[in-house]
Amino acid sequence: MTNEFGAGVDDRDRDFLAARFEERRSHLRAVAYRMLGSLSEAEDAVQEAWFRLDRTSTREVENLGGWLTTVVARVCLDQLRVRRARREEPLGVRVPEPILSPPEGLDPEQEVLLADSVGLALLVVLEQLAPAERLSFVLHDMFGVPFDEIAPIVERSPAAARQLASRARRRVQGAAPVPDTDLIRQRRVVGAFLSASRSGDFEELLTVLDPEVVLRVDLGEAGGGASRLVRGAAAVARQALTFQRLSPYARPALVNGAPGVVTMPEGKPVALMGFTVSGGRIVAIDVLADPARLERLDVTVLED
Structure with a gap:
């Protein structure tokens, strides 16, 4: 043949x-x-x-x-x-493993991986989908695979595969904010947030947080499989003030191509924060504090 x-x-x-x-x-x-x-x-x-x-x-x-x-x-x-x-019970929040880059920018391979604005906020929403929904949405909406080819993988008819993708699409559109494309503007907003957190300026925090901002914290199994979900600018601002003691150890980074911070006391990462900025304000903060997954991060990319 x-x-x-x-x-x-x-x-x-x-x-x-x-x-x-x-x-x-x-x-x-x-x-x-x-x-x-x-x-x-x-x-x-x-x-x-x-x-x-x-x-x-x-x-x-x-x-x-x-x-x-x-x-x-x-x-x-x-x-x-x-x-x-x-999982005996579905996790409320699972922050995926991010792609970490120096603040100067992505390398060509990372640019391919993160095309189409694959930020942490989007990946968190994808984590909430059923496996077949996630596959149908990713293959069709992100890579243009026809439903005739998706159907045998999920063991459904093409029409059923289309329905899976449609259901996933509605959840993504309703929960995953579209980030601003201007990286300089994003950095300015995140910088203002970090500065206000360090100084304890509650009012300034409110000016850079979207009223409906969501803070997600994934502590992993070390935290008893716990996760934390905080909604609303005032609640998130109060939580941000508790980060003050860790601010001396914060290192700027790109987290899935967007401004972020890795907290590294004694050179070991204990938390990673990714920010989603939309409309000039922070709409989502995703914190990975799972020691097992943080150990797999390549923090050498942040070395001077």
């Missing part, structure tokens, strides 16, 4: 196969990161796709890109189902 590998290509030509796979690795990582909200788990899913490809006759693969995307999606769907089954 003639396929995109060309007629007569030997299945054992792993170098050729590996080269074709590497051309698609960035795309596959982007799919998996949106599905799992964890760069380390996304890397594992992409690696599993390579293992499966290496065991598959290339004569059976007519569209390598589509085949690999489907494999990664299946691996991610299985992982999401396992993750959900392990």
Whole structure:
């Protein structure tokens, strides 16, 4: 059979196969990161796709890109189902593992991963979706995969897959704010928030917080699986004043491409804050304080 590998290509030509796979690795990582909200788990899913490809006759693969995307999606769907089954009770807040960058900017690989404004606020909303909903929305709305191709992955009809994506889309549109695109303006707003927090200026905090701002804090299993959700400018401002004692250890960073802070007493991260700025005000603050996941952060990118 003639396929995109060309007629007569030997299945054992792993170098050729590996080269074709590497051309698609960035795309596959982007799919998996949106599905799992964890760069380390996304890397594992992409690696599993390579293992499966290496065991598959290339004569059976007519569209390598589509085949690999489907494999990664299946691996991610299985992982999401396992993750959900392990929870005795749904977590109120799960802040995903962020992509950390120096405040100067993203590298090209990170730009691919974070295209389409994949901020923490959006990923937090995706965490609330059922696995099949998340897959249908991510594949169709973010990567343009037809429902005819999504349906077999979620074991539904194309019409049912369309409904899953539609349901997810309504939840995302209702809960995930669209961030401002001007990074300089975002930094100015976040800087004003941090300055007011350090000085204990409650009134100034209220001027930079949206009235409906949401603060989410994920403490992970070390905190008893606890999470904290605070709504409203006054409540969030009061909570922000408690951050004063940690301010000397705060390091600026880009968190999923937006201004953020990593708190690092003695060089070890104990908390990460990501901000979503929309309409010139902070509409969401996501705090990851789960020691297990913070350990996996590459904080060397923030070294001077």
